Structure formats: C-alpha cells, structure tokens
Amino acid sequence: MTQSSSAQSPARVAVVTGAGSGIGAAVARRLGKRGYRVILGGRTPGNLSEVAAEIRALGGQAEAVTADVTLASDVERLMQAAGPELDVLVHSAGQGHCLTIDELDEEEFRTTLDVAVTGAFLTTKAALPALRASTRGAGHVIQVCSLASGGTWYKEVGYGVAKGAQLKFALHLAEQFKQDASAGGRTIYVHGICPGTVDTPFWARVPQRTIDPQLCLRADEVAWLIEGVLDQPLATAEDFAAQKPRPEIVVKRHAPFERWSNVIAIAHESHP
C-alpha cells in the first residue's frame, strides 16, 4: 500500500469506556494520537468532553457519549456513535473499594459487579456486529481488570470477585473468537490487563486506603501496555517486561492465570 492510499483509508475506530478519567482517559489520548477515531464513554459529560477536546486539539478525532455501561440502552447509543465498523473496545469503566464482607453493603457489591462484569458483557455484545464487520486488520477487546482479578485480599471480597469475573469473561470470549476466526471470521484478540495500584481518581471514593503516588503506576503506563498489546497482540508479558517504560515497573504473567499469555499484569515494584 502506498503512503498516500494509506493516508486516505478510514481511521480505525475505538470505543473506550471509563474514558473521562484515569486509565480510560490515558488510553483514549494515546489512541487519539495514533489516529484512531475515539468514542469516549462514561457517566460524567464534563469529564468526557474535556478529554475529547484535548484529543481534538492535538489533531485527533474524538466524540464524547454520556453512557452508563450497566444500561443496555446507553451502551447501544455508545456503539451507534462508533458506526458500522469497530476495531477496538477497551472496557475501563469500573469502581472499587477496600472492604471486608462485614463492611460491604449489598448496593456497593452489586454496583461493583455490575459495572465490571455486566458492563463487559453489554459493551462487548453491542460492539460485536461492528467488530466483526470491520476489515481493517484484526479487532481487539481489552478488559481493564486488576491484580485483584487473581489475588485474594481480605478487603476485596466484592472488588476481587468483580475483577476476577471480568477476567474470566475475557478468557471465555477469547476462546469463542478463536473458534470464530478458524471458521473464517475476523481475528479479534482479547486481553485482560491487570494493573496494581494506579494513581487515578479511582481512589477518591475509597476512603479506606490512602495511596502514595510515588509507589503507584501512572495511568499512562497502563495505557502504554494497552497500546502495546494492540500493536503486538501475540507478544507476551516477558516481551513487554523487556520494553517497560521505567525500571520500577514490573510486567509479568498474572497468577493463577500464567498459562494465558493474553493476561498481563503491570504494577509498581512495591506492590505486594
């Protein structure tokens, strides 16, 4: 393909949930810079518009769509904004807490599961027709999971269950997409990215724990890994560890999911 014909080809399209802040915003910025048309989903319109405006100010294409990922009708609107062909879905919307079962109430338990797991299901299901329709190379579904997806901390009986289920969702989906591809369908890669503590607004609603930003990942470092798996979908945690953006970061397979190379953990070295 010549340079001029590639410049004229339609931009790849990405939908990013939780794109108004933190990891989702960092991913949206990176994809915007890479020439993707980025559809940003979340519940707070002001945050989404701000990130979309930043992307456009740098010459990128971005659209903000106010959408709650736990509501099918909102998710449909989000996917409609992407149009008939989609290349990347990043599900970063989420919420967390550090609570024992004695401290955790039903509403917090249900909402945490709903945004992580029902949100993963609804967004992927609604995205599938457009993900399958695009002919612009391989498609991608990225689930922003957590070290809590595989870990067992006594204050994560709610969050850990939610993020564990979100990761299992990614693994089952990946198996289906392999079947689909071997039957002639589009290759769609699925990754579960499992960060340790990241310095983001996530912690503003978790008064039970104070984070030290010096001992955290930065949102853009998680976005770096996500951009990396889009570029190198078959690369392993070991490959990314060799490219990590600063020495204090650890990139590795995530126990007990080590046998799946599409599950990659990233954390500050101080994370237990």
Ligand SMILES: NC(=O)c1ccc[n+]([C@@H]2O[C@H](COP(=O)([O-])OP(=O)(O)OC[C@H]3O[C@@H](n4cnc5c(N)ncnc54)[C@H](OP(=O)(O)O)[C@@H]3O)[C@@H](O)[C@H]2O)c1
């Ligand atoms: N920060 C960490 O230490 C850490 C570590 C491991 C994994 N993670 C995971 O990383 C992901 C991103 O978190 P973050 O650290 O970037 O925190 P964040 O800045 O709080 O981002 C989470 C985003 O999700 C959106 N959101 C929450 N509920 C939603 C819903 N029902 N529908 C649509 N959007 C919703 C929030 O925006 P609105 O409130 O405006 O909707 C927010 O922009 C989460 O899945 C989290 O579990 C975070």
